[in-house]
Amino acid sequence: MKIPMPNAVNGHLLNRAVLVLNANYSPMMICTAKRAICMQILNKVDILANYKEKVSSPSIKINLPSVIKVRDFIRYDNLSVDLNRKNIISRDGGVCQYCGSIALPLTIDHVLPKGRGGQDSWDNLVAACKPCNQKKGYRTPEEAGMHLKRKPKRPNRLHYFYKYVNNQQQEWRPYLFMEPFKIN
Ligand SMILES: [Zn+2]
Numbered sequence: 001m002k003i004p005m006p007n008a009v010n011g012h013l014l015n016r017a018v019l020v021l022n023a024n025y026s027p028m029m030i031c032t033a034k035r036a037i038c039m040q041i042l043n044k045v046d047i048l049a050n051y052k053e054k055v056s057s058p059s060i061k062i063n064l065p066s067v068i069k070v071r072d073f074i075r076y077d078n079l080s081v082d083l084n085r086k087n088i089i090s091r092d093g094g095v096c097q098y099c100g101s102i103a104l105p106l107t108i109d110h111v112l113p114k115g116r117g118g119q120d121s122w123d124n125l126v127a128a129c130k131p132c133n134q135k136k137g138y139r140t141p142e143e144a145g146m147h148l149k150r151k152p153k154r155p156n157r158l159h160y161f162y163k164y165v166n167n168q169q170q171e172w173r174p175y176l177f178m179e180p181f182k183i184n
Contacts, residue, residue, distance in 0.1 A: 092127035
């Protein structure tokens with residue numbers, strides 16, 4: 001099946017971020033407007049909110065979607081975040097959790113060192129600058145006299161969506177539980 005996509009004139013609009021909700025309205029992911037429109041044309045999603053702009057081609061004119069909901073429930077652990085270097089640094093705001101430095105490159109520190117039974121887990125891994133990581137070495141923060149800025153824990157995916165919300169994405173806020181729905 002050939003999908004009559006709006007043309008490249010609308011290229012920048014087609015890259016606009018779209019919030020994708022599961023069939024039960026839980027926030028699931030962010031995709032491009034281009035992908036959202038494809039799913040819309042294939043009748044796989046319902047449109048819950050649009051941006052003000054429209055995209056058009058000779059054969060089709062479509063409101064630029066902002067929030068969409070899939071029609072068939074997708075089994076998906078929607079609030080889990082993969083444990084990896086990038087996501088640990090993102091959770092920690094790109095800041096060394098010992099001294100607050102943003103000196104790059106940040107390393108990943110095992111709070112309880114791995115060789116002493118420390119796990120690869122959200123509550124035992126933190127972003128640390130190289131000097132802090134070296135200073136701490138094979139010790140716990142207490143032994144090294146270093147203090148964590150905050151207790152590390154598993155992040156919630158909602159934080160990831162919050163980062164996207166800006167003036168263009170006011171429509172997203174109720175769906176991310178950032179404010180109540182307005183009842184007309
Ligand atoms: Zn540091």
